[in-house]
Amino acid sequence: VEARPRDGGQPSDEALARRAQAGDADAFATLVVRYQRAVLNLAYRMLGDVQEAEDVAQDVFIRAYQSLGRFDPSRRFFSWLYRIAVNRCLSYRDRARHDTLDASHSALPDGAPSPEQQAAQHETQAAIRQAIAALPEHERAVVALRYGADLSYEEIAATLRLPLGTIKTRLFRARQRLAGLIEEEGDGSS
Amino acid sequence: MAHPDELIRRYVDGELEYSMANALRAHLDECARCRHNLAALERLDARLSDLDHIVPPRDFAAQVQARATTLAPPRHAPRWHWPLAGLLALCGTLALVVANDQLLALAARLLGAASDLSEWTMTVLGGANSLSAGTALLGLRAGPALVLGLCMLGLAGLIVLRRSLENPLEA
Numbered sequence: 001v002e003a004r005p006r007d008g009g010q011p012s013d014e015a016l017a018r019r020a021q022a023g024d025a026d027a028f029a030t031l032v033v034r035y036q037r038a039v040l041n042l043a044y045r046m047l048g049d050v051q052e053a054e055d056v057a058q059d060v061f062i063r064a065y066q067s068l069g070r071f072d073p074s075r076r077f078f079s080w081l082y083r084i085a086v087n088r089c090l091s092y093r094d095r096a097r098h099d100t101l102d103a104s105h106s107a108l109p110d111g112a113p114s115p116e117q118q119a120a121q122h123e124t125q126a127a128i129r130q131a132i133a134a135l136p137e138h139e140r141a142v143v144a145l146r147y148g149a150d151l152s153y154e155e156i157a158a159t160l161r162l163p164l165g166t167i168k169t170r171l172f173r174a175r176q177r178l179a180g181l182i183e184e185e186g187d188g189s190s
Numbered sequence: 191m192a193h194p195d196e197l198i199r200r201y202v203d204g205e206l207e208y209s210m211a212n213a214l215r216a217h218l219d220e221c222a223r224c225r226h227n228l229a230a231l232e233r234l235d236a237r238l239s240d241l242d243h244i245v246p247p248r249d250f251a252a253q254v255q256a257r258a259t260t261l262a263p264p265r266h267a268p269r270w271h272w273p274l275a276g277l278l279a280l281c282g283t284l285a286l287v288v289a290n291d292q293l294l295a296l297a298a299r300l301l302g303a304a305s306d307l308s309e310w311t312m313t314v315l316g317g318a319n320s321l322s323a324g325t326a327l328l329g330l331r332a333g334p335a336l337v338l339g340l341c342m343l344g345l346a347g348l349i350v351l352r353r354s355l356e357n358p359l360e361a
Contacts, residue, residue, distance in 0.1 A: 025255070025258070025259070028255075028258065029251060029255050032250075032251045032254050032255070033251050036246040036250050036251055036254075037243070037245070037246055040244060040246050040250070041243050041244060044243075044244050045241070050244055053244065054246075054247065054250070057246075057250075058250070058253060058254055058257065061254045061258075062254065062257055062258060062261070065254075065258045065261065066261060124237070125241055125242055128237055128238065128241060129241075143238070146238075147238045147239060147241060153203075168199070172195070172196075172199045175199075175231055175234055175235070175238075176231075178234055178238075179230040179231060179233075179234045182234065182237075183230070
């Protein structure tokens with residue numbers, strides 16, 4: 001994940017956002033490049049479909065661009081951006097009303113494993129994605145931020161503006177639920 | 191020890207202190223249910239961490255930029271609301287200071303009117319115009335400074351309230 005570089009002489013996200021607010025298109029482009037992978041994978045965890053994730057991720061950046069004037073650079077940029085992303089994914093899901101995921105649209109993973117490995121991996125990952133899709137929205141958002149955008153508990157709490165304890169509880173419940181769903185899936189398919 | 195689900199979570203997340211981790215391990219030696227839970231959670235955590243990450247298309251950023259250039263450039267939202275609310279509150283307070291005697295008279299009349307409230311209410315309910323009835327009851331003769339001061343304070347309050355309720359994302 002390319003998110004949140006802070007050192008190496010790179011300008012901070014907030015400095016770039018300030019420049020983008022002043023009309024610097026290159027600064028906004030840098031932010032897009034910096035966060036495209038994290039936002040895309042966050043959307044992918046939330047939606048489970050590559051094409052939908054790409055569409056929503058683009059929409060997230062466009063929304064962010066349009067809303068830049070309201071961003072307060074004294075706050076963390078990534079929290080603001082991920083909050084937009086979570087909200088867009090939730091509203092997209094509401095609109096689409098997809099109750100189940102179509103495994104035929106699933107993403108191909110990075111790298112190039114053998115066809116057999118790919119098939120087995122594909123099946124396992126599709127089962128996990130289906131289990132994630134079956135989670136309640138508020139738990140799915142926490143899972144997506146944790147495992148899609150690789151955020152820490154503290155960063156998730158800041159993004160969703162919730163107490164740290166709530167985040168830990170939600171993630172724990174989500175993981176328990178996922179473990180149950182995946183086991184059920186395994187039992188059902190055996 | 192009862193089934194310590196919270197300790198298991200902290201153990202999986204690497205948050206458990208050494209002594210507590212030892213206590214948990216001792217419990218795990220004796221509790222098949224917790225052993226099963228821990229193994230399931232660790233397996234799940236590994237699977238979730240290993241989920242495939244997708245790579246943005248090569249032209250993703252360019253596509254976003256192309257769409258963004260068709261939109262109006264981001265405008266820095268003027269942060270006028272707090273200074274304006276402060277200015278209104280200050281002017282309103284000054285106006286009330288100028289209208290000090292009227293304000294005191296109004297307060298006294300409000301207090302005095304409390305005892306006649308039921309009678310006034312009956313008047314209003316009886317069909318009389320509520321504003322004129324109230325004004326007549328209070329004997330209110332508000333000067334411009336008093337009216338202006340109250341209006342300014344009310345407006346300042348509205349601005350503060352609106353900003354407090356505003357959704358910062360609007361996304």
